Amino acid sequence: MKVMSEKDAKNSFDELMDTAQxxxxxxxxxxxxxxxxxxxxxxxxxxxxxxxxxxxxxxxVQSPLLSMLGAHKDNKVFKSADDADKFIKQLRDEWA
Structure with missing residues (x-):
């Protein structure tokens, strides 16, 4: 988006009109x-x-809680409790 000062817009109204098209x-x-x-x-x-x-x-917004809990994300399969903890930490960081 182009930016013009009020003064430039007033002094160059034709340019303003052309650009706005x-x-x-x-x-x-x-x-x-x-x-x-x-x-x-x-x-x-x-x-x-x-x-x-x-x-x-x-x-x-229909289900903000489900969205917050990651309902629209890919399902995760964890191989260990550490993997689950890392995933939960990642979600918490996203919510912060």
């Missing part, structure tokens, strides 16, 4: 992000992307 442009003021300028086509896709994200989140 290909990628969103982050506008900054005093080194702080203040807005995004994007094409109408990209803006129209926002509700579609939001719906896809919510559907994905609903699938993973």
């Amino acid at each position: 290909h990628e969103p442009v982050l506008i900054t003021k005093r080194d702080r992000s203040v807005g995004i300028f994007m094409s109408l086509q990209e803006a129209e896709r926002i509700p579609e992307l939001k719906d896809k994200l919510l559907k994905h989140m609903n699938k993973t």
Whole structure:
């Protein structure tokens, strides 16, 4: 994503418009992000992307405990108690 200062965006509005047709442009003021300028086509896709994200989140949130316990990971077969302990430690590190 291209970044332009508010002043540059104002002084180079044609460039801003051209760039926004290909990628969103982050506008900054005093080194702080203040807005995004994007094409109408990209803006129209926002509700579609939001719906896809919510559907994905609903699938993973339906059973957070199972997800946390590794339900979606490959099943493990341990050859020793040490292997099981290492796996449990790895899961704990991921949760931290």
